[in-house]
């Protein structure tokens with residue numbers, strides 16, 4: 001089975017498991033888990049920020065950040081494809097009682113001009129615009145990356161209008177590797193950053209929310225309320241430490257594999273638009289001979305698992321359990337379709 005459904009399907013490697021087995025642990029709700037404390041300190045330092053908190057999922061880190069940055073009745077500005085809006089079960093309304101201003105961006109990315117146009121005036125009839133949430137890479141944009149200068153322009157608009165800026169960085173490391181950027185650049189600009197350890201970095205679970213000491217103190221209270229206070233979570237944090245130390249630079253291999261698969265797809269007459277492949281995600285249109293579900297079924301017969309994300313579109317996600325021989329086999333199968 002060659003599984004391109006998501007970069008969440010990875011299994012821990014023997015080396016990661018060994019790091020987990022050896023982890024010093026304690027009760028993290030008491031702040032006594034050395035491995036969790038180490039992961040949090042390491043993440044904060046990496047981004048040049050003050051503090052961090054380890055959570056079970058990226059949904060939780062995003063939702064905690066939104067809860068901390070907003071009051072009920074406020075409005076969050078984000079792209080209409082963003083995970084915080086599309087795939088977190090209406091959590092912005094459920095957890096924070098906030099409304100959402102959706103922007104029609106470019107492959108999941110929005111601009112400073114769009115943010116500016118969508119900030120409500122200071123008028124008692126209007127929800128108060130208090131937070132902008134960006135996603136980098138943009139999942140539904142085919143793993144598209146922001147240009148950092150565009151993020152800086154958005155930050156300027158936020159500062160001028162007293163809005164906070166959150167980053168859903170579930171796949172931020174893919175963007176950093178693809179664009180040759182550093183985490184510290186991001187730490188300077190965002191009020192909070194969520195990173196996922198369980199996507200391209202390959203851990204069994206976990207995300208980290210990074211921000212100021214004050215924000216993370218508040219986040220600790222919200223995490224407890226959301227039911228995310230964990231005990232000997234250090235076994236999982238140790239996987240995160242291992243991943244941050246070993247699995248970032250290798251993301252370049254995933255990006256190269258994605259480009260190779262893109263080339264194989266381009267040669268086929270039943271493949272329509274392929275979103276630009278910048279990182280580890282390939283989203284493309286299927287036309288003519290197959291619908292997207294039919295092509296997915298054909299691939300499945302060959303042991304290749306992908307997701308038809310719409311009747312016309314398929315998504316491949318490349319990750320650390322996709323090895324060169326899997327890419328070779330996949331290209332052979334595509335060529336034979």
Ligand SMILES: *Cc1c(COP(=O)(O)O)cnc(C)c1O
Nearest residue numbers: 057058059060083135139168170
């Ligand atoms: C996966 C993902 C998340 C977090 O999802 P969880 O499954 O809750 O860990 C957040 N944002 C994006 C863009 C994602 O792809």
